[in-house]
Amino acid sequence: DADVTQTPRNRITKTGKRIMLECSQTKGHDRMYWYRQDPGLGLRLIYYSFDVKDINKGEISDGYSVSRQAQAKFSLSLESAIPNQTALYFCATSEAGGGNTIYFGEGSWLTVV
Amino acid sequence: AQSVTQPDIHITVSEGASLELRCNYSYGATPYLFWYVQSPGQGLQLLLKYFSGDTLVQGIKGFEAEFKRSQSSFNLRKPSVHWSDAAEYFCAVGANGQNFVFGPGTRLSVLP
Numbered sequence: 001d002a003d004v005t006q007t008p009r010n011r012i013t014k015t016g017k018r019i020m021l022e023c024s025q026t027k028g029h030d031r032m033y034w035y036r037q038d039p040g041l042g043l044r045l046i047y048y049s050f051d052v053k054d055i056n057k058g059e060i061s062d063g064y065s066v067s068r069q070a071q072a073k074f075s076l077s078l079e080s081a082i083p084n085q086t087a088l089y090f091c092a093t094s095e096a097g098g099g100n101t102i103y104f105g106e107g108s109w110l111t112v113v
Numbered sequence: 114a115q116s117v118t119q120p121d122i123h124i125t126v127s128e129g130a131s132l133e134l135r136c137n138y139s140y141g142a143t144p145y146l147f148w149y150v151q152s153p154g155q156g157l158q159l160l161l162k163y164f165s166g167d168t169l170v171q172g173i174k175g176f177e178a179e180f181k182r183s184q185s186s187f188n189l190r191k192p193s194v195h196w197s198d199a200a201e202y203f204c205a206v207g208a209n210g211q212n213f214v215f216g217p218g219t220r221l222s223v224l225p
Contacts, residue, residue, distance in 0.1 A: 043215040106156040107155075
């Protein structure tokens with residue numbers, strides 16, 4: 001089983017709809033992240049959480065919200081999806097401290113039509 | 114704030130040829146540096162990382178990278194490319210207590 005699991009893996013939704021992407025991890029890490037990947041732009045950080053009570057905005061948080069339900073669970077919501085939120089979304093985890101590896105889920109393809 | 118550039122958007126090499134992917138970073142202190150690979154339809158997998166010590170770092174799948182402080186570079190190399198190396202490669206920089214910043218990626222195509 002994957003260490004970082006994302007659901008759904010693929011979703012098509014309509015403009016204006018609310019959608020949630022879920023992430024769970026079995027690595028026991030405190031830190032969790034949501035990234036968005038667009039061609040030519042690499043990965044951009046949406047939100048991150050250093051522990052259950054800590055939520056921080058990343059580079060591109062507008063239009064998104066998150067919830068850290070437990071150490072192992074971190075969900076990303078699009079309250080009212082728009083077409084330019086069509087992208088590949090990655091959840092990731094890491095241990096605290098610098099130099100630690102980030103472990104990624106397999107990604108969730110979201111298409112907003 | 115840290116930043117990462119990968120000057121090459123797309124590189125094509127023949128199988129068996131050598132490979133070098135370029136990465137330049139901007140950061141005020143000694144950074145933590147990473148190379149990740151993303152195969153089609155997959156998440157990102159760590160190839161190697163540098164945070165201290167020997168500036169030549171060995172990774173998985175026969176890859177290595179060299180940290181050059183004077184050039185603010187962390188280029189990835191492989192002496193002989195295999196068809197299975199076709200993927201997208203991301204360089205990333207992190208700093209203690211801070212988040213990671215990823216470069217835009219370099220797509221590698223391998224000709225038979």
